[in-house]
Amino acid sequence: MYFSDNNTCQDDDDNLLDPISTDPPPFLFERREHIVKPKNMDTSHRNEGRPIQTNKFYTNMMLDGEQNPIWTIPYGLRWERGQIRGFMGLSVSHADNGNKVFGPDPNIRPIKFYINSYVSSLIFSAAELDKDHKMTLTEMSEFHTNINIFPSSGSVDGSHITVFASRGMSFITAEYKNLTPIFNSEFDFKQVNPPQKLSNGWIKYKILLEGDMTWLLYASGASLRLKARPTHRLESTGEKYSGIIQVAKVPKDNPHVEKLYDENFGTWPMGADLIVKSDGTYIFKWKSGGNSSKSLLLFSLPHHRESFSPAPRSTDLQLSTTTKGLAKAYLGNSWIFRESELDVEFLPKDFATRLTLEKRNVILEQAKKDLAVDFVEETTTDSVYFSGKRLAKMGWVCLLLNKVFGEKQELRKECIEKLKRVMDIYARNLQQAKLVYETTWKGIVAISGFTIGPGADFGNSWYNDHHYHYGYLILAASILSHLDESWGITNDPWIMALVRDVANPSAIDPHFPVFRAFDWYVGHSWSKGIFPSADGKDEESTSEDVNFYYSMKLYGLSSKRKKITKLANIMLAILRRSIRNYFLMEDGNQNHPPQFSGNKVTGILFENKVDYATYFSPKVECIHGIQMLPATPITPYTRSRNFITQEWKQKLVAIVNSASDSWKSIL
Numbered sequence: 001m002y003f004s005d006n007n008t009c010q011d012d013d014d015n016l017l018d019p020i021s022t023d024p025p026p027f028l029f030e031r032r033e034h035i036v037k038p039k040n041m042d043t044s045h046r047n048e049g050r051p052i053q054t055n056k057f058y059t060n061m062m063l064d065g066e067q068n069p070i071w072t073i074p075y076g077l078r079w080e081r082g083q084i085r086g087f088m089g090l091s092v093s094h095a096d097n098g099n100k101v102f103g104p105d106p107n108i109r110p111i112k113f114y115i116n117s118y119v120s121s122l123i124f125s126a127a128e129l130d131k132d133h134k135m136t137l138t139e140m141s142e143f144h145t146n147i148n149i150f151p152s153s154g155s156v157d158g159s160h161i162t163v164f165a166s167r168g169m170s171f172i173t174a175e176y177k178n179l180t181p182i183f184n185s186e187f188d189f190k191q192v193n194p195p196q197k198l199s200n201g202w203i204k205y206k207i208l209l210e211g212d213m214t215w216l217l218y219a220s221g222a223s224l225r226l227k228a229r230p231t232h233r234l235e236s237t238g239e240k241y242s243g244i245i246q247v248a249k250v251p252k253d254n255p256h257v258e259k260l261y262d263e264n265f266g267t268w269p270m271g272a273d274l275i276v277k278s279d280g281t282y283i284f285k286w287k288s289g290g291n292s293s294k295s296l297l298l299f300s301l302p303h304h305r306e307s308f309s310p311a312p313r314s315t316d317l318q319l320s321t322t323t324k325g326l327a328k329a330y331l332g333n334s335w336i337f338r339e340s341e342l343d344v345e346f347l348p349k350d351f352a353t354r355l356t357l358e359k360r361n362v363i364l365e366q367a368k369k370d371l372a373v374d375f376v377e378e379t380t381t382d383s384v385y386f387s388g389k390r391l392a393k394m395g396w397v398c399l400l401l402n403k404v405f406g407e408k409q410e411l412r413k414e415c416i417e418k419l420k421r422v423m424d425i426y427a428r429n430l431q432q433a434k435l436v437y438e439t440t441w442k443g444i445v446a447i448s449g450f451t452i453g454p455g456a457d458f459g460n461s462w463y464n465d466h467h468y469h470y471g472y473l474i475l476a477a478s479i480l481s482h483l484d485e486s487w488g489i490t491n492d493p494w495i496m497a498l499v500r501d502v503a504n505p506s507a508i509d510p511h512f513p514v515f516r517a518f519d520w521y522v523g524h525s526w527s528k529g530i531f532p533s534a535d536g537k538d539e540e541s542t543s544e545d546v547n548f549y550y551s552m553k554l555y556g557l558s559s560k561r562k563k564i565t566k567l568a569n570i571m572l573a574i575l576r577r578s579i580r581n582y583f584l585m586e587d588g589n590q591n592h593p594p595q596f597s598g599n600k601v602t603g604i605l606f607e608n609k610v611d612y613a614t615y616f617s618p619k620v621e622c623i624h625g626i627q628m629l630p631a632t633p634i635t636p637y638t639r640s641r642n643f644i645t646q647e648w649k650q651k652l653v654a655i656v657n658s659a660s661d662s663w664k665s666i667l
Contacts, residue, residue, distance in 0.1 A: 016276045016567040019506035025437045025444060025497040028429040032450065034440035036462065036530050038062040042138040042148075051442035051513040054463040055526045055537060057607070058145045058165065061137055065532035069093065069118050071607045072165050073521070074299055074319040074327040075172060075249075077147065080123055080184075082131050085232060087184040089125030089133075090147055090163050092172050093118045094249050097320045102595055110598035115535070115609035116322045120186045122207075122215060122247055124149070124161055124172075126179035127235070142520055143167045143284070144271030151179075159240075164289060166269035167521040168298040170317065170329050171218070171246040171261075173268035173289070181224065181241050183217070183234040185209055192228045200291070202266060206258075207234070214250040216258065218265040219243060244290065249319065257317045264331070266291040269298060274520055276505075278566050280573070281309070284335040284520070299327035300335070302591055303523045303577040309338035322608045324522065324582060325591030339573035344634050346482060346554060352404050363400055367411055370397050375418045380431045383457050384446050385465070387433055388472030391426075392630065394419050395479035402483055416483055423480055426473065427491040433457065441530065442512055444470075444501045454531070458615075463529025467517040468541060470498040471548030472630075478554035488558055495559075499552055505567060517548075518571060523578030536607025540614060541626045542579045543635070549575065550634040576638050584627065586643045600647045601627050621659035624652060625666045 038052050039062050053059060060068040061079060069078040076093040084091075095116040102111045132152035139146045149161040159178040187210035195203040198218070205217040205226060217226075220243040227237050246268065248261050267290040275283040286296050297315070302325045305311070312332030321327050348354075355363075370393070379390045398419050401412040425431050434447045441463065449461020458465050477495045481488025488495070504512040517525035519537075525545045526537035539545065549571045556565030580586070583605060585597040592602070596610065603612040603623050614622050624647065628635070656667050 014277050016563045017505040019508040022509050026493050029437040032436045032438050034438050040136050042136050053513045054441050054529045063532045068534050074321045079135050084120050087123050088129040089123045091120035091123040111595045113611040123184040124174045125182040141271050170297040171248045173246045177242050178240050181236045185232050189228040216248050218246040264297040267294045280339045282337050286333045295331040296333050299329050303581045307337040323610050339570050342569040367397050375422045379422050382432050384433045384469045391476035392472040395476040399479050427494045465527050467502045467525050467548035468544040471551045475551035478558050481558040523574045535609045538604050538606040540604045542583045579638050584643050600651050620655045621663040625663045628666050
């Protein structure tokens with residue numbers, strides 16, 4: 001099977017995206033409706049009861065503050081309802097690297113943060129729109145959503161603007177129906193060239209904005225006539241218009257790409273089918289609207305270009321992105337990537353034989369101390385996150401005892417029994433930090449947010465950090481299943497419900513959204529759930545992102561599910577590329593400004609800004625340590641020796657002695 005962007009699945013025995021299950025989550029999870037209801041959703045999606053994505057690039061438009069931007073990369077989009085000069089409609093923004101703002105003191109090296117100013121370069125609007133006009137989202141999927149704008153009076157005659165918002169789009173494409181087009185801008189229209197006739201009845205306008213920014217506008221049908229007004233306005237001088245309008249930015253340093261745009265207008269992406277194969281190949285099979293005889297012109301990111309196999313046809317069109325380096329455009333309707341096999345399992349194969357007697361004794365003595373604590377008290381706190389970390393630690397202790405000392409070691413038996421006792425509490429959902437199945441967006445969340453507030457347990461109930469939290473639970477369950485197969489078989493539905501919540505691979509499963517956290521275009525997960533955010537989604541702890549998919553792989557191994565194991569392998573390989581490109585910055589990193597890359601780690605990476613910080617502490621040891629923990633056999637896979645050496649010498653050696661013992665141990 002493979003996952004299609006229209007929420008269907010196609011047959012392919014070699015594909016790894018079969019549903020894990022289509023059964024309802026175990027009824028030990030109480031059913032609850034969410035306090036936060038999705039806004040601006042098409043009624044058909046809601047009426048069909050389909051799961052709703054919580055962590056995707058377009059979620060801002062479904063939340064309070066729906067005028068926060070979204071980023072398709074390299075462009076940003078925002079619903080305009082009068083924020084800028086009273087303009088209405090949907091704005092398009094692109095910030096060149098020269099528009100990045102550094103702070104708080106731009107003269108300090110390295111700077112603490114950088115952010116991109118959102119500027120409404122062009123706004124798709126119409127004379128019929130007023131401050132009460134409506135917006136809905138339709139066709140929401142992994143790579144795409146339609147943004148529909150309607151007059152406040154309704155759409156009796158079908159009048160609307162629909163913008164086809166797709167990852168990597170080079171043309172921002174809008175369908176107009178029975179409306180009088182207007183284009184606004186934060187900038188003055190310095191020059192608008194007369195319309196140029198193109199093939200197939202299209203016309204083209206070349207627009208020069210204040211600041212010497214050049215945009216191209218293509219329109220189907222020769223009837224559209226636009227005239228610049230002195231009030232940041234370009235308006236139609238004719239009757240109501242129905243047709244397709246596309247806009248694109250010409251980079252200042254390469255005006256010759258105008259010809260490339262001229263050759264490829266008239267088609268646009270409508271999302272993509274995702275195909276993931278057992279041989280390490282994964283494919284974005286882009287779907288196109290408009291002229292199907294033309295190839296799609298799409299922007300790639302740096303990590304894409306490392307694993308194209310083969311690469312689509314390259315072009316010399318490049319635009320800066322907000323936080324992902326340089327986007328380069330390629331022509332082609334399929335992107336094919338190849339990743340190599342990952343052989344990391346529970347422990348290195350020769351782990352036990354490499355240990356000296358002295359090291360074995362150290363492990364044994366530490367295990368005795370760890371097992372002397374009250375397991376139940378330690379691991380059934382009011383936090384899914386902190387309890388899960390302690391459960392995973394105990395799991396590793398049990399695994400080490402088993403691997404190093406064998407089945408006859410009495411301490412091993414004691415460890416497994418204690419771990420089993422507390423894991424049974426979780427598998428029956430009797431722990432203090434209870435989980436419920438939430439039926440509005442559809443997912444497993446902590447109950448604490450409904451009683452304490454949205455910020456409880458780092459926002460878990462609002463779909464924050466699920467890959468962090470559940471990764472630890474799944475890791476502990478994977479180890480216990482590995483050591484006691486019967487326990488895993490008995491509790492498989494509970495374990496798989498947590499896997500499905502974060503990484504359900506199939507739209508056939510009606511109980512969870514497809515790949516809630518992982519973003520296949522950017523190559524990593526997003527932590528932020530259904531909280532509005534002016535700078536979009538964000539990710540803080542890449543090591544805990546890795547920990548989830550590593551845990552997923554280990555459970556695939558312990559439950560003998562080859563497809564889950566192979567799928568996790570590929571996701572880990574993609575994560576490795578994106579982490580090394582965008583989060584862990586070796587010397588010479590080209591994807592962040594040189595004023596910032598000396599920090600060595602990003603801290604919190606948003607869609608629109610990067611902040612050398614954490615959500616819980618400004619200390620250097622915390623900013624770096626959260627990118628390290630948990631230290632497991634997968635850690636060297638994403639953290640190269642070169643990076644570790646540079647990070648230590650440039651950032652950590654100066655502060656390690658003053659760090660608290662808990663952070664010093666990981667540093």
